[in-house]
Amino acid sequence: MKGLLAPEFEEVVTGEAEVRELFRAPKVGAVAGCFVRSGVVTRGSKVRFLRDGVIIWKGAINTLRRFKDDVKEVREGFECGISLTDFQDVKQGDIIETYDLREIERV
Numbered sequence: 001m002k003g004l005l006a007p008e009f010e011e012v013v014t015g016e017a018e019v020r021e022l023f024r025a026p027k028v029g030a031v032a033g034c035f036v037r038s039g040v041v042t043r044g045s046k047v048r049f050l051r052d053g054v055i056i057w058k059g060a061i062n063t064l065r066r067f068k069d070d071v072k073e074v075r076e077g078f079e080c081g082i083s084l085t086d087f088q089d090v091k092q093g094d095i096i097e098t099y100d101l102r103e104i105e106r107v
Contacts (some may be wrong), residue, residue: 005106007104007106008103008104008106009102009103009104010104011101012099012100012101012102013097014039014040014041014042014099015038015039015040015042015045015076015098017034017035017080017095018035018093018094018096019032019034019090019091019094019095019096020034020035021092022090022091022092023081028063028083029083030084030088030089031063032081032083032090032096033079033081034079034096035079036074036076036080039098040073040074040075040076040098041061041064041073041074041080041082041096041098042064043063043064043072044072045060045061045100046058046059046060046098046099046100046101047059047060047061047096047099048097048098049084049096049097050096051093051094051095059084059085059087060084060085061083061085062084063081063082065081066078066079066081082096084096
């Protein structure tokens with residue numbers, strides 16, 4: 001019976017970063033200089049972009065950098081540069097929230 005039911009997924013927030021500064025890169029476009037407020041921001045995670053508590057955009061992280069190095073993850077309390085895929089409307093004070101989808105067992 002378990003294999004016949006369609007899987008259900010829940011969103012689990014893994015990290016939250018606040019945009020502190022905005023930079024323009026010639027090939028990449030807008031790069032958000034962020035401070036990770038909680039959790040861990042990872043490159044492979046899905047992203048929700050929040051402005052004033054409202055979800056504006058959902059997508060993925062294009063690049064994640066710490067100083068000039070490409071990194072896979074940035075932990076709470078550190079700063080990083082985040083470039084988002086297909087989204088350039090970034091402003092100071094916005095929140096970038098990363099999440100993963102976890103499968104819930106159906107009974």
